[in-house]
Amino acid sequence: MKPNLKQSVIEHLESVRLDDARLDELEALQRMPSARSWWRNRTLQLFAAACLLVAVVVNWLPLEQPDLLDAIAEEAVMNHLAQTPLEVHGTTVAELDGHFDQLGFRLVEPLAPADGGRLLGGRYCSLQGVTAAQLRRHDAQGRTQNLYQVPYQPASMGELPDPALGEQPRTLQVRGLNVDLWVEHGLLFALTRD
Secondary structure, eight states, X not given: OOOOHHHHHHHHHHHTOOOHHHHHHHHHHHHSOOHHHHHHHHHHHHHHHHHHHHHHHHHHSOSOOHHHHHHHHHHHHHHHHHTOOOSEEOSSHHHHHTTOTTSSSOOOXXXXXXXXXXXXXXXXXXXXXXXXXXXXXXXXXXXXXXXXXXEOOHHHHXXXXXXXXXXXXXXXXXXXXXXXXXXXXXXXXXXXXX
């Protein structure tokens, strides 16, 4: 008589069955971490620590970027020294405002510094690649001043004084000239003077 298939399978499986000691040994090996998984875990831990260190250092650094303010002051002085001819003449900001329709903002009569200067006119220019207004005037002694107005970007320019809050402009010296920097009405002002 032929053996039953089911019975044959059972007999075969019992013949290849592991004894309890060997089974316990294999289960213990399975629970033990391998060198490769330890290395992966260690690498991930080091990577996470490095990311945390970078995040702490970035947050610790000051947000103000004086290099950008220095570059703005340098460019304002360069424009001041070039004395490029004015595109429009006028003695009030209101007279000049209609000419500057490409700015994306309206010209503002600044609060600071008020030294009794006389407005002569203005022209388009740029400060750090951003279209700006350059307004030329003479102070009470007849010395040339250039007042620049450009949109203020606090994230890249840092905190600047606001005369509306009683703060004095920040003064930088570039090529022997003073450059006053401040913020009013969402605009950065730079004033160069001889």
